Amino acid sequence: MSDIIHHPEHHVKLPEGSIGKQTTTLNLGPTHPATHGVFQNILEVDGERIVSAEQTVGYIHRAFEKIAERRPLYQITPLTDRLNYCSSPINNMGWHMTCEKLLGVQTPKRVDYLRIIIMELARISDHLICNSIVGVDTGAFTGFLYVMQYRELIYEIYEEICGSRLTTNIGRIGGFERNFTPTAFQKLDRFLAEYPGVLKEFIALFERNRIFMERTMGTGAIGAERALNYGFTGPNLRAAGADYDVRVTSPYCSYEDFQFDIPVGTTGDNYDRWLVRNEEMWQSLRIIEQAYEKVKAFTGAEAEIYHADVPEYYLPEKKDVYTKMEALIWHFKIVMGEIDMPKGEVYHAVEGGNGELGFYLISDGGRTPYRLHFRRPCFIYYQAYSELTKGAMLSDAIITMSSLNLIAGELDA
Amino acid sequence: MGLTIEHIQETLKEKFGEAIVNMESPYGMFTFEVPKDLNLKVLQFLYDEPELKFRFLTDICAVHYPDQKGRELAVVYHLHNMTENVRIRMKVFTDIQAPDVYTASSLFSAANWMERETYDFYGVNFLGHPNLKRILNVDEMDYFPMRKEFPMEDQTRRDKDDEMFGRG
Numbered sequence: 001m002s003d004i005i006h007h008p009e010h011h012v013k014l015p016e017g018s019i020g021k022q023t024t025t026l027n028l029g030p031t032h033p034a035t036h037g038v039f040q041n042i043l044e045v046d047g048e049r050i051v052s053a054e055q056t057v058g059y060i061h062r063a064f065e066k067i068a069e070r071r072p073l074y075q076i077t078p079l080t081d082r083l084n085y086c087s088s089p090i091n092n093m094g095w096h097m098t099c100e101k102l103l104g105v106q107t108p109k110r111v112d113y114l115r116i117i118i119m120e121l122a123r124i125s126d127h128l129i130c131n132s133i134v135g136v137d138t139g140a141f142t143g144f145l146y147v148m149q150y151r152e153l154i155y156e157i158y159e160e161i162c163g164s165r166l167t168t169n170i171g172r173i174g175g176f177e178r179n180f181t182p183t184a185f186q187k188l189d190r191f192l193a194e195y196p197g198v199l200k201e202f203i204a205l206f207e208r209n210r211i212f213m214e215r216t217m218g219t220g221a222i223g224a225e226r227a228l229n230y231g232f233t234g235p236n237l238r239a240a241g242a243d244y245d246v247r248v249t250s251p252y253c254s255y256e257d258f259q260f261d262i263p264v265g266t267t268g269d270n271y272d273r274w275l276v277r278n279e280e281m282w283q284s285l286r287i288i289e290q291a292y293e294k295v296k297a298f299t300g301a302e303a304e305i306y307h308a309d310v311p312e313y314y315l316p317e318k319k320d321v322y323t324k325m326e327a328l329i330w331h332f333k334i335v336m337g338e339i340d341m342p343k344g345e346v347y348h349a350v351e352g353g354n355g356e357l358g359f360y361l362i363s364d365g366g367r368t369p370y371r372l373h374f375r376r377p378c379f380i381y382y383q384a385y386s387e388l389t390k391g392a393m394l395s396d397a398i399i400t401m402s403s404l405n406l407i408a409g410e411l412d413a
Numbered sequence: 414m415g416l417t418i419e420h421i422q423e424t425l426k427e428k429f430g431e432a433i434v435n436m437e438s439p440y441g442m443f444t445f446e447v448p449k450d451l452n453l454k455v456l457q458f459l460y461d462e463p464e465l466k467f468r469f470l471t472d473i474c475a476v477h478y479p480d481q482k483g484r485e486l487a488v489v490y491h492l493h494n495m496t497e498n499v500r501i502r503m504k505v506f507t508d509i510q511a512p513d514v515y516t517a518s519s520l521f522s523a524a525n526w527m528e529r530e531t532y533d534f535y536g537v538n539f540l541g542h543p544n545l546k547r548i549l550n551v552d553e554m555d556y557f558p559m560r561k562e563f564p565m566e567d568q569t570r571r572d573k574d575d576e577m578f579g580r581g
Contacts, residue, residue, distance in 0.1 A: 058549035065534075066558060070565035101440060228469055228495075231523030242495075249498045346440045347491060347502070349471075358472060360491070373474040375491075383526045412549060 023051050026394075030059050034398045036133060037408030041385075041397075048394050053386040057379070061412040068372040072337050073099045073173060073313065076372070081167035083376060084410040087126035087353035088168045089118045089158065094350035097252055098359040099173045102346045103313065110298050110305045111175040112254035113291045117188070118161070118170060119253070119350075120284040120291070124195075125154045126353030127235070127277040127284075130405040134274055135206055137402045138215045143205050150198055153191050160184040174314040175307025192289060199285075203278055213271065220388045220400030221269035230387075231380040234355030236404060239276045240268030246351040253350075257294070258287050270396075270403040277405075312339050337367045354378050354405040376410045416464070416497040418443045424465060428458055435504075444502040452488075452505045453515040459492060459501075460520060467492040467501060470517065473527035475535040477509075479561045485509035488537055490517070507537070516542040534559035 029040040040056040064079045071079075080091040093115050100107065107115075128151055132144035155165040160183050162170040171177065206212045222232070227240040237244055245262045247255045263279035265272030298305075307314055311330045320327035333339055343365040349358040355377025364370040381404065388404075389397040418438055425433045425445070433455075435446040447455045459467040471491040478485055484506035493500050507514055516539040517524040528539045529548040536557035539545055547554060556563070 058547075058551075061549040063558070066565060226522075229522045231470055231521070231527075244495055249495075344439050345444075347442060347472075347500070356471070358491070360472065360474060360489070362476060371474075371476045373472070375472045379526065379530075380523050383522065 022046065028397075030056070034137065034401075036402055037406060037411075039382075039401075039406065039408060039411070041401075043394070043397070045394060050389050050392055050394060050397055053389050053397070055382060055385055057382065057411050059412065060408055064413045065372055065374065068369055071368055072334075073341070073369075074315070074334070076369070077171075078167065078169045080374075081169055082409050083374060083413065084126070084353055084357070084378070084407045085166055086129050086407055087122035088166065089122040089170050090126075090350060090352050091357060092168060092170050093119055093253070094348065094352070094357050095359060096171050096173050097350065098346060098348040098361055099313070100308075101348050102341065102344055102361060102363060103173070103310070104342075105174055105308055105310050105313070107175060107253075107308045108302075108305045109254060110295060110302065111307060113294045114176060114180060114306065115171065115253050116255070116258070116291045117288055117295070118158070120288045121154050121157060121191075123284050123351075123353055124281050125151045126405070127281050130354075130402070131274055131277050132202070133402045134216070134270065134399060135212070137399050138212050140205065140209075140212065143202050147198060147202050150191070150195055153187060153195075157184055157187045157191065160187060172307065172314055174310040175305075177307075177315075179304065179306040188288075188292065192285070192292070196285060199278070199281055206274070207278075215396070216271040216274060216399060216403070217269060218267070219270050219392060219396040220273075220403060221267050222384060222388055223268060226384070226387070227268060227381075230384040232355070232384070233377050233381070234352065234405075235276045235280060236268075236273055236355065236381055238263065239265035239272040241266050246349050246356050250349065252348070258290050260287050270399050273403045340365055340367060341369075349375070352377060354407065354410075355381065374413055376413060378404070378406050378410050379413070382406055382411060416494060416499050421465065421499075421501065424462065425455070425458075428462075429455065442500055442502050444504065446504045446506065449505045449507050449514050452490075452503070453517065453520070455503065456490070456492075456517055456520055459503075465494065466496065467494045467499075469493040469495050470521040470523045470527075471500065473517070473524060473531055475531045475537050475559075477535060477560045481506070483508050486512050486535055486537055488514055488531065509536075512537045513540050514538070515540050516545075518542055533557070536560070 023044045023046045026043045026045050028043055029035045030038050038059040042054045044051040068076045068079060077092055077095055080095045081088040083091050128147050132147050135143040158168050159165050160181055162168050222240055224241040227237050241264055243262045243264045248262060260283045263276050265276050315334055316327035316331055321331045341363045343363055345362040347358060347360045349356045357377060358375030360373040361369050362371040388400050421443060422436060432448055432451055433445050437444050459465050471493050474489050476487040486507050486509055488505045490503040505514055514537055516528055526548060528542055531537050532545055533547045533550050534557060
């Protein structure tokens, strides 16, 4: 590859006195329709080949870690929404679980299973967007438009549970703010009935499509060794052949009760990343079906449980606040911030849409975290972009960028 | 799951003796502190030692403790042994007047941006880093915003005319 770049015959003979620079500097971004987010790449291109790429990030940095140092735990949840906004419920749940780990809260099984349903729906919507965008960048818009209907259905399920769609702020420390409504379950039924057929059609559009294969195979490839050294996690690492999945290695939220496989690729290129995400969607469907069965199996009072009994952190229901003394007291204490956290430091990781999403929380025993650090997977693996695109064609670099599943909100925190 | 916390402790003690201090396991994660001039040696040892093999760098971040004189800044490394599935946490403390810590970017490519982020927010000067400049903040910024001397707005401040929200 490099000898093509530096081969002198590739260049026009420049007249005497011309500037000797043989490459063109090209700004890709910060606001370019093909980058799907606010990233800037300063590319040195030789014709259509990329000699080097320098990534600039930080255009939408919002100082979440700093803001979190002034906020009680439950007010940090909306900040986590805005990290990876394609799968905000996973961020929310990950944050709740971090708090629960620090506070020593045990969640009931039904809460865990409901959370798993939501998290796996979020994973599907995340992968769906990423994979269909890869399709768009290779010139196939149909798939994107088609699956968007089912992302819409997933958002309607969120809406039914928490009232919002994109930045969900779903759940509370200890469980959910309200039980799933019958409509939510109806929508889930519809999703489970219709989505497998849609996913099958979506895959059929691309998987053996000559153009798609030519565009994605062998581009943006990385081996497992390099990927691990670069801190890759999630589907990008699994596409390179390492079977690391937080749900399996350090199960949280009762993932150990479920049967599912971890798909792995071999080459770590754009095509394998795309295949791994598709297979993960099938696995997520499997998990949702199992979780749904388990939720249905609860009877009597157990079938109504949707949060743990943690009055110090779980806001009581409004009607109880108006009628019960104890609920009023807890409500007051939580809202006025009179409850101190235990001292300690905790790291909790969940399998986010694009990798290991970690929360490192240090508490000095006050009302707010002393320090909160988010391990944001795409911030870490985006470093590899210049290595991935070195010597590649400009148009392949665009596909590589979208197949890495970069989310600007997460990148910049 | 053959790798236990005790074994890691013993192996580290054997190699580095008294240099490894403050060993504890909050919430089940083995945590220890090393002197700042040894950080790279310990990281390399944890990486190479066939029984330890902490070869995945999960995270680097810093913490500011303004009350600890001479050791105000802590750099925290989270490491992961993926084959044994063990996570550990390593801390390095440094004086805020001379916050020089050796870079881990030669060992882990992932450390490059993590260290840039840490520098950007806390001003930790990673010696030997190939490209130590700001990453999320603007290049012209001349302070390190996550340090504790820059507090967020105090919710009880009285200098704002804001009668609607009860602080006028």
